[in-house]
Every structure is written in C-alpha cells, then in structure tokens.
Amino acid sequence: MANIDEKLQKIARDLLESKEVSLIIGYTGGSHPQRMRPVFITKPEDVGRLSFNRHSVQDLAVFLKKQEVKKFGRIGIVVKGCDEKALNVLMQEYQVSRENIKIIGVECNGVIRQDLADKGETDLSENTVYDKCLMCGEHTPILHDYLIECADPQISMSGDIKPFAKIEELDSMSSEEKDVFWEKEFDKCIKCYACRQACPLCYCSRCIVEKNVPQWIDTNFGKIGNAQWNLIRAYHLAGRCIGCGECERACPVNIPLMLINGKMARSIHDLFGYKSGLDVDAKPVFGVFSESDFNDFIK
Amino acid sequence: MSRIGVFVCWCGSNIAGTVDVEKVRDEASKIPGVVSAVDYKYMCSDPGQNSLRNVIKEKNLTGVVLAACSPHMHENTFRKAAIKEGLNPYFVEIANIREQVSWVHDDKERATSKAVDLMTMMVEKVKRDRSIDDVKVPLHKKTLVIGGGISGIQAALDIANGGVEVLLVEKEPSIGGRMIQLDETFPTLDCSSCIMTPKMVEVNQHPNIKLYTYSEVTDVSGYIGNFKIKIKKKARSVVEKDCTGCGNCWNVCPMHKNVKSEFNVNLSERTAIYVPFPQAVPLIPALDRAVCLHFKKGGKCVKCYEACGPKCIDFNLQDEIVEETVGAIVAATGYDLIENSLYGEYGYGKYKDVVSGLQFERLLSASGPTEGLVKRPSDGATPKTIVFIQCVGSRDPEKGVPYCSKVCCMYTAKHAKLFAHKVHGSQSYVFYIDIRATSKGYEEFVRGTMEQDGAIYLRGRVSRIYEDEGKLIIKGADTLSGNQVEIAADMVVLATGVIPKKGSDKVAQMLGISYDKYGFYTESHPKLRPTESSTAGIFLAGMAQGPRDIPESVVSGSAAASKILGLFSKDEYEVEGTIASVNEATCVACFYCRRVCAYNAISGKDIKDRSGKLIKVVANVNPGLCVGCGACVNACFSKTIDVKGFMDDQIYAEIRSLSV
Incomplete structure (x- = not known):
C-alpha cells in the first residue's frame, strides 16, 4: 500500500511542481480506516495526503463537471478502470478535453462495498466487492498518462455468485409484476437528486427537472413525479452510463438504480452492439444514424 | 390579452358530414381568449378568406385558428390572408379536422369531440405563438453540375444561357456520358454523335461554363445559396493548355494490347494515354497511371513525351483540389448496366457472341471497334441471325431488379431494325415479356421493326443458351403459341436493365440527398416536385433518378435549369422561420444535436466576454440549413x-388543454 501511495504522491508532486496541472483530484483517508474520501491538492507540499486502496470507491470524474473545479484548467485525476470510462464519455461529449487532463490510472481488482466496509470489512473477495467489480473488464484504465500497478490480488471466483442476477429475475417478470416492483421502489424516492449529483455524466447546467416553464416533471414526491424523474434519468443515461454505481451508492433510500442502468446497458448492447465508455472516438449510440440500424426507416 | 378568432370550415360535406361544425364553433366561443367563433362552408374560397380578413380587422385579432383541412393544403392561403391584415403569418394555426377527423372516423359524436379537442389545442397553442420572421439567405449565383452526360449537359447549357456561371464536373476524360456511346437513337434514328457532339462543343466553347473533366467532386458542405465544394482534378499528366490533341502520344504508346476500352465496353483496346473516342471534348488525352509503363517500370518509357510536339506531357503532375462556392447543384450522375454475369443461363462472359445492348450499340456505331459493320466478336464474321432477349435483369425481383428499365423495349426494336438495314437478308428474333412503347412515335417504331424489317417477336423467356458447332442454340418458350422454340443464332444481344451509376450513393451521401432502395435519387415529391431533391438547392436530372430515355433526360436537365434560374432570379432565398433555436444560457455543448442533425445545420459557437475571453461554447443553428425537423430537440x-x-411551452399547453 505504502508503495502505491508513494508513487501516487511522486506523480502528483511532479505534475504540480512542473505546473503541468494546477489541481490533483485524488483520494485520502476518511473518517475511519475503511473509508476513503476525495481530496483536492493544489500545492506540492500537500501531496502526502494522497492515498489509494481497496476502499477508494468514489468515481472522482464527477468533480470535473463542477465549475469550481473547471476553473483550475489543467487537472490531474486519479482513476480506476471503471472511473476512467466516465472520462471517455465526457471527452466524447466535449465536456473534457484530453489536453487539459492528466490521467493517473490505478490498476484495480475491486473495491469493497461501502456498506460492508463501514461494518469493518477489509477482505477483498467476491462476497465483499460491488457487482460491477465482478464483471469488470477494465482492471487497467483504458486511457492513462501514468499507471500504478495493483497491490491487490485478483479475486477468485467460485462461480456461485452471479452479478446483477436481479436483472434476469426482473426480465422474467410480467409487465404488471415489474410495475409493482418499481412502483414500490420509486415510492421511496424523496427527490433529493443525489443520484444526479453523484453521476459523472449528469452534467447539464440546467437539468430538465429544473426547467419550470413549462414544468414537465412534477417536483414534489408523488407517484407520477417519482416515476417521471427516475425514468427520465434512466433514459438520459441510456447508452451513456458506464456503470460506476455512484448513483446507487449515493441514494439515501436505497433505490436499486444499478438495476435500471444495468438493464439499459444490456439492451443497448443487444440492440446496437455498443458499450459506453470503451472508445473515446466512438460515436455515442444515440447520436448516430446508421443504415444498419434495426429499423429500415432510414436510407 | 389574447383575442383569438376560430374559423370552423365545413369543407362542404367533407367535414360537416361527419363533424358537428356548429358544436365545434360553440365550444370554441367558450374558450377564454376567443373573441370570435364562426363556421363557414368553404373557408378557402374567396368569400371565406374575406370573412377571415374582416374578422381579423374588426376584432383586432392576435391569433387565428382554422379548424379545417391539413395545413399542407391551405396553411399558406390563410397565412397570406393574415399578412394582408398586418398579422404575422405564424399567428395562424390549423386544427386538421378533415384528414385527421372527418375522413377517418364515422361516429359523428366522437368525431366532433375529437375535433373540439384538436381545435382547443390549437387555441392554446396560438395564445403562445410569437412573431417569427422568415430567414433570408444570400444566394451565390453559380451552379455545380455533377455529370457530363446528356442531362447534365442540357442543364449546364440552359443555365449558362440564362446568364449564370456553371461548373460542369465529369469523372471521365471526356463529356458525353452514355449517349455518346450510342449509335442511332429511337424513334427517329438520328445518329447519336451527330446530335450530341454539337452540344458537347457548345459546352466547351460557352463563356459561362467551366468544364472539369477527369475530375470528381470530393466534398460538399453548406446550404442552398452557399455550398462550399471541392473538386479533385485528377492528374491527367498532360498540360491541358498546351495540348493540341494531335494524337502523336497515343499513336506511339506501346500499351495498346492489354487495356480494354471502357468506351467500347471491352470490345476493343485502348492505350495508356488515351482519349476515349475521337470526338472527345475536350480533345485532351489522359494518362492512365495504373497501366502506363512509365509508372509501372520506374520511368523507363517516355515514348509519348518524345512524340509530343509542344512537350505538354508531364509525368509529375499531381492531383489538384479546386475550391468553389456555388448556390445550387444539379446531380446528374447517370447509370450503369446490371451485371450480366448474374444470368449464367444466357452465357454472357462464357460465349463471346453473347453481348449486352450497350456492346451492340458499339458494334453498330461508325466510331466503334468494327467501324459500324456488324461483326460478331468471336471471329469477326457477319451474323445472319441474332436473338435479342429483353428484360435481362429488369422486372426480375428474384435475380435482378423489380422495376422496368424503360428503354430496353425501344432500343431492342432499334437494334433489330438497324441490323436488318445493315445486314440484308438477316433475321432477328426478339424474346419479350411485354412491349412498352408509350411515347410519341414509339409504338409505330416497334411496329415498323416487326412489319417492315421482319423481326420475329416471341412472347416468352429464354431458358438456356449453349454453343453447338459454331452456333448459339437458344431454347425458350413462345407463350402465345404455347410452343417450345429452339433457334440457332450467330449472336445473342441481352437487353440489360439499368441501375444507378456505381458510386452515386456516395455522391448522395456527400450531398445529403436521399435515394431509394435501388440507389436512384428520390424527388422531393414524386409528382409535384420531380426536379427537387430532398435538400434545398440540390436538383436532380437524368437517369440518376430512375430509368428514362434521351428526350426525358433532356427535359429533366432543362427542368433543373429552369428551377435554378428561377431561384437565382432573386438575390435572396427565403426560408421558413420555423427553425431550431438554442437557449445559449443552458446549453452545455454536448453536441448530440449536431450528431443527429441530418442537414449539418448545427455547429459550435464561442461565447466571449467583453475582453474577448472565451466563456463557453454553445450549439448554434445555421438558419440556411435548418429545416425545422426537430431531431435536435429530441x-x-x-x-x-x-x-x-x-x-416547449406551446406543446405543453396543447397537452394540458386535453387533460383539463
């Protein structure tokens, strides 16, 4: 661990001292040993605070959408493979330019679920990581300017645990059963929009839910407004969501948002053969007309 | 405060038969903001329009709703009436209660209720209408014509004669297209070169036409009035201004055995430096670097250079890109023939004496490989019996194309006729499905081929062709007599159908115009806008649109020209003001709008502060290109x-008016 932190700190110090970047976004120790939190380093003498371990769950790319971060111009950011996919989408969508960002990639073999970590969990195993880690295909960040190798061993998979098993369970339900399931889940929603705030790809300066002339989406939390919000959020991320899981982690009432996101990602892949965040030069699936689209209405 | 007038049209009994128009009128009068609600038998009639104008004037209306037929029919009529009373035309809204109500429903009560709903929605919409100004786009009065065949030439000449500058771009070294390959033309048997070459020369001499041969359009951007184009002039290896067309170069070129002549449809050879045919315009050779020994053998052969008097051959010439701005474009990319190899049973490619219709044209032509004497390709003997097969590829959804190629019936009749004229005592057999000879003089022409020239027409298909002792044996059916027939012939001519020119789909994609499933360019409206493409400022001509003969191609070229001259008769082009607009305050420049815009109407725009510092980038709509389709909104x-x-607020108000 110390080795990783030292490497991280050296890269950060070099970048800040050479003025290649004016801000480093990374992780530092949190309120207890099993918790990490984001840290923003602007001075070379502060790089000692930077750290990374199996509790670094946050997707730091979310901060790139914030004005107070943007004003730093050139930024260095610590990313896991999954987080880096968010950078790729942000670059695809012209929100981040590659020249202005130094990607400090960290190889990662999984992070421990925060709910378990808060109870003291420190073991990295198939029972303790997020579902996304079990299905991870990008242990090494796709794009990076620096790469720090992984300290953790690969998780051994027994085959007993099926990630996102709930998606298949829902697929097998009737429409009515699904309605009942989701109505119950959305009923919990308190419209705090934490899911939106935590999402690295929800970067609109005015979210559609805040458009009040006219007010398409009910802002109070009721059956219709809740369904509207959750479905629109899902549709706006269809073909874009990279599955970092920050929305679900941020949700104070535990709506299983990754079920929706995961289902959307699967449908997009089935229908269009597209996976979000893998190729910074790819055309976003909903931003392209193709003659091979499964409807022959365009020619 | 809104002062809305609602006008409910009966359309005779078209609407009033199914919709209770008086009820619609009464319901309208109850809506807050509606100050006048009337019904009338024919709103589009002069008295109807006058009553509309009177109410606008008397009640000082701020908005008008017509519950009437589709806006496609009379939106313009009513907008113009509004303009005459000083009302912005975009304060006129139409609730379509004919096509969307009376014509598709029969329950009067429910139809009336739907009509009331549609009318109410439009009242709520018109309350939120804003004044919109039409967009004026300046016109760059220059035209690009793509394709130097007969339709492109006709368009170029007509436009140039109208005083507008034309850039005529042709891929081949000479203009003339397919027509110059033909021998005599139906139904009057004028020699194609005799009527075509004067036009080609006229093009070359015309002060308003700039000719680009051996050139291709490689890039098109912009919009009506302002297309930015790039033309690639392929390296000809000949300095055009110095060349006299004397022919010394091609006469000494050692490559005269292996390269098939495209112009003679592979029936003869051409040299590496060549003009496709003697009357080529311009009469300047092009050097085909793919086959030239100089390029293949490291610069050893320089025979043409040595033979050239003015020393205008330059092996180092490079492709040149010319950039131009034009206001309108004519796409006249022409056609190819269906691949005959699809029809193995006819032996094309296997037997030398089975030829395509276009090859037979070359065998008849005085400028062709046999100098106009009908000789069969295998041994040069004069054929005495020829079998013509029509509908090869055409009207054959299984192996070819389902459509009729239109020209084959006529050119086959012409072939049989010319064969009879050139080889006395000969015999033609024509296998056909139907004979389609519908233009002026065509039926008489085909009759003449049968009756005066003795061609025997057999209604039926050929099942097989094989060779036997120097003869081609044709087995087929004569469905009228019900007999199987077997003919021993010296030659077979396949009346091959037509398909769009190879690569014309790429041209369409570059131009941003639509094409059908066969690749033919589609018209903006098949009947009423047959010359316009789907994109403003781009016009269509010739076979690129579908099978047609020479007179029709000429007509279409002239039609495109007249549209362009009409367009250019004004200094500005007016575009409907219903186009996309961006809220720059909330745009975050993700540019999904730009990605989905089929008209390239969206670009980025820098927002700067007073000191010139970039604050942010936003999407920006080019009013000349935007058609208001709304893909970006989605x-x-x-x-x-x-x-x-x-x-957004109008759509919302419309929907809300329903649920209240």
Missing part, C-alpha cells in the same frame, strides 16, 4: 433547443 437532454413555432 436529442437535447436539457430541453435547450426548441423549434420556433413549436416551442
């Missing part, structure tokens, strides 16, 4: 783009 996550006249 793509925008934050509802930052709206289409004027269909603003």
